[in-house]
Amino acid sequence: MNAWWKKVARCLKRKKSSDCPRGRRGIIQRKGKGKGRGRWAVLVTRGTRREVKNYDDRSASCHLAVDCRTKEAINLKDISSTSQCSGMRAYKGACGYKGIIIAHHEYMVSDRLVPALVHHLEEMRRILRFHGVLLPFQLSLWCVGQRAGTPQVRTTPPTPHPPRRLRWIAMALALVLLLGLLLAHGATAFYAEHLQLSPLPANSVLASFSFQTNGSISCSHYDLLPRPLAQVLQHTQTKELHLSFLAGRWDDQKWGALPDSGHRTGGNGVELWAVLEAPAERLSEKRWLELNQALSGLFCASLNTLDMKRTIRPIFSFQPEGAYRGVNESSLHVFHGALPRETVCTENLTPFLKLLPCKGRAGISALLDGRRIFDAQFQSMSITVLPTTEAGGVSVTQQIDVVIDVSRTLRKRASDNGIIKPRPGEEMACDEAKGYHNGDTCFPVENRENLGWSLEEIFGKSVPGRCPFAREHAGRGDVSYVVNKKVDLEPQPLDWKESSGRQIARYSLEDTTPFTLLSPQHPPSVAGPPTPPPILASRSLTHHTPSRAGMHLTLHNPSPSSPLRISYLESLPWFLKPYMHTFHTSIPGVIEEMYFLPAKNRERGTHLEILVTIPAGSTVEVDWEFEKYILRYIEYPSDANRGFDIAPAVITVLPTDTMTNDTPYQMRTTSLLLTMPTPDFSMPYNVIILTSTVLALAFGSIFNLLVRRFVLVKDIKAAAAGAGVKKPRVSVLKRIFGKLKRKKE
Structure with a gap:
């Protein structure tokens, strides 16, 4: 290529056209006579002729002439109306840094030709200037239309380049500035993890894993913040996100109130609610669907x-919780959805761990083994994203709550193959106060003392060391053990701290030293009585019929002195139509406000929210009836006989003047399984099988009758005696065809 451009330079400096190169790259032609005249450089590509006679030759797709002496471009008007000059090459020797040669690549309309030329020429001038090549003129074109006018050239003084030393200094200063910005961004990034162990009654342990990451999504630099999640939030304009996976049931009567006031615990299956920013409602719905699809692939x-x-x-139950700064509240949209049918398994835990900086290989996240987590009585995974006060800053909190049955885990660990064997009768503790107690009948009682355990026994491994990216929680440490009164632990904690009448033992992890915790056997008084929840609720279905059913809700306020104000949220499928005239409460006047949005067939579900004030120590019962809508057969799931899942109801305890805790308590009821009128999906299969069987039997008999040849028994006996076999009788089918043939003749 360099040799070809050298020929171009020689062509421009000499007078003879024979010195101009010809080939597949194009043709260079000189025009004009005399010394100092006609120093025209023309590059023609995609031409079909070996020699260019004149500038308006239509065999050339694109050509441009530049006068290196007068610095005028000519013959632009002769360019074909369907051509485009784009992409260019420059050569130092051409016209003494004054020539620009245009190469053709593709076609375009003529009214777009001149702006494209200007853009490409300026781009090439910028590139040459970066490499130290100065062009003492600047090309500018105008009069763009169906007939392009003659381009003009205005001369500008050359811009002097700074010395190379100054350029190196400028690059060093830019690098220092960039490093300063990165360090400032890294200073705002924060990651911390914490494990809290709390003994529960009946030989159970609550393990709460908390991972908090602070960062910014306003820039494209992700160090601690999970990049896949941040890009999804940025693309869908999601300001706040609450995603939870739950399996099992929290026994509030035995274990007390939910951890973290229930804000990190969703309903059965998968629950998602988010706050999105959009100027219009339709756009917010589109972004909500995009968010669901992105999170579906991510988790x-x-x-x-x-x-x-x-x-x-x-309307009442979910409100934005983050710090919104400079955001118009009218552009914020809150969405909520639940999938109670979803099964939570290790497929959801693996992407959860990949969002952590240490990926489950170091720190407390190394204890999160799927076989141990999903073998527990209760497990909840949640991801919460809240905006912070910084510009573009977010706080991502990942939390896992697990309730482990210690006795079951130890028995399973002691077995040879991991299968729990029944406990022998002499080892069982029986309640002898029962009237039916004898040598053959035993009513088991709970162990009066909690068994001893260690991290290796309940999780299968110890903590390999601190995650190198994690910072220690201020005042909490890396691992804490919460009990009602102090016990002897191994190893000894750093210190004991009292909070809300509970004793907290704090531990700090080392970088590379493995850590394990041994809890000795202790009486139930060490765990202490569980913290009672502020409300008890239950929900059930009543009087099932093929077309109608009812809902019964029980709300109990255990406080003997103060009333309770709650919001109740019910999200029903579109095929359940509540009859609001049947809505009845056991205590009149307890409903302050109600929001009801009826369902639309196959478009939206029923939305019901009520504000209820429960008197102190009282129980409120709510009943209503609904109708079951007939579905199409394609709308039934594959296991339609199992029933349809109804999402749990959300109950939020609203703060009052008498409450000491400003954080509202939130809980979910259990999901319901509704039986719908289900068609017999096996009927088409049975009909097809029966019809096919009958047709096969009939076809086989008729086919044998028409095709098979019949031979008499006496002919067979004659053949056996040596007389030979007579000609067998012709089949029925041949006789029929023979008769038809004779009739035609």
């Missing part, structure tokens, strides 16, 4: 099925 869940038929817009 290996069926969130892509969370369409608008399963989505509601809460």
Whole structure:
């Protein structure tokens, strides 16, 4: 290529056209006579002729002439109306740094030709200037139309380049500035993890894993903040996100109140609610669907099925919790959806761990083994994203709460193959106060003392060391053990701290030293009585019929002195139509406000929210009836006989003047399983099988009758005697065809 451009330079400096190169790259032609005249350089590509006679030759797709002496471009008007000059090459020797040669690549309309030329020429001038080549003129074109005018050239003084030393100094200063920005961004990034162990009654342990990451999504630099999640939030304009996976049931009567006031614990299956920013409602719905699809692929869940038929817009129960700065409240949209049918398994835990900086290989996240986590009585995974006060800053909190049955885990660990064997009768503790107690009948009682355990026994491994990216929680340490009174632990904690009448033992992890905790056997008084929840609730279905059913809700306020103000959120599928005239409460006047949005067939579900004030020590019962809508056969799931899952109801305890805790308590009821009128999906299969069997039997008999040849028994006996076999009788089918043939003749 360099040799070809050298020929171009020689062509421009000499007078003879024979010195100009010809070849597949194009043709260079000189025009004009005399010394100092006609120093025209023309590069023609995609031409079909070996020699260019004149400038308006239509065999050339694109050509441009530049006068290196007068610095005028000519013959632009002769360019074909369907051509485009784009992309260019420059050569130092051409016209003494004054020539620009245009190469053709593709076609375009003529009215777009001149702006494209200007853009490409300026781009090439910038590139040459970067490499130290100065062009003492600047090309400018105008009069663009169906007939392009003659381009003009205005001369500008050359811009002097700074010395190379100054350029190196400028680059060093820019690098220092960039490093300062990165260090400033890294100073705002924060990651911390914490494990809290709390003994529960009946030989159970609550393990709460908390991972908090602070960062910014306003820039494209991700150090601690999980990049996949941040890009999804930025693309969908999601300001706040609450995603939870739950399996099992929290026994509030035995274990007390939910951890973290229930804000990190969703309903059965998968629950998602988010705050999105959008100027219009339709755009917010589009972004909500995009968010569901992105999270579905990120966490290996069926969130892509969370369409608008399963989505509601809460009014009282869910409010934005983050620090919103400079955001118009009218552009914020709150969405909520739940999938109670979703099964939580290790497919959801694996992407959860990949969002952590240490990926489950160091720190307390190394204890999160799927076989141990999902073998527990209760497990909850949640991801909460809240905006912070910094510009573009977010706080990502990942939390896992697990309730482990210690006695079951130890028995399973002691077995040879991991299968729990029944406990021998002599080892069982029986309640002898029962009247039916004898040598053959035993009513088991709970162990009066909690068994001893260690991290290796209940999780299968110890903590390998602190995650190198983690910072220690201020005042909490890396691992804490919460009990009612102090016990002897191994190893000894750093210190004991009292909080809300509970004793907290704090531990700090070393960088590379493995850590394990041994809890000795202790009486139930060490765990202490559980913290009672502020409200008890239950929900059930009543009087099932093929077309109608009812809902019964029980709300109990255990406080003997103060009333309780709550919000109740119910999200029903679109095929359940509540009859609001049947809505009845056991205590009149307890409902302050009600919001009801009826369902639309196959478009949206029923949205019901009520504000209820429960008197002190009282129980409120709410009943209503609903109708079951007839579904199409394609709308039934594969296991339609199992029933349809109804999402749990959300109950939020609203703060009052008498409450000491400003954080409202939130809980979910259990999900319901509704039986719908189900057609017999096996009927088409049975009909097809029966019809096919009958047709096969009939076809086989008729086919044998028409095709098979019949031979008499006496002919067979004659053949056996040596007389030979007579000609067998012709089949019925041949006789019929023979008769038809004779009739035609």
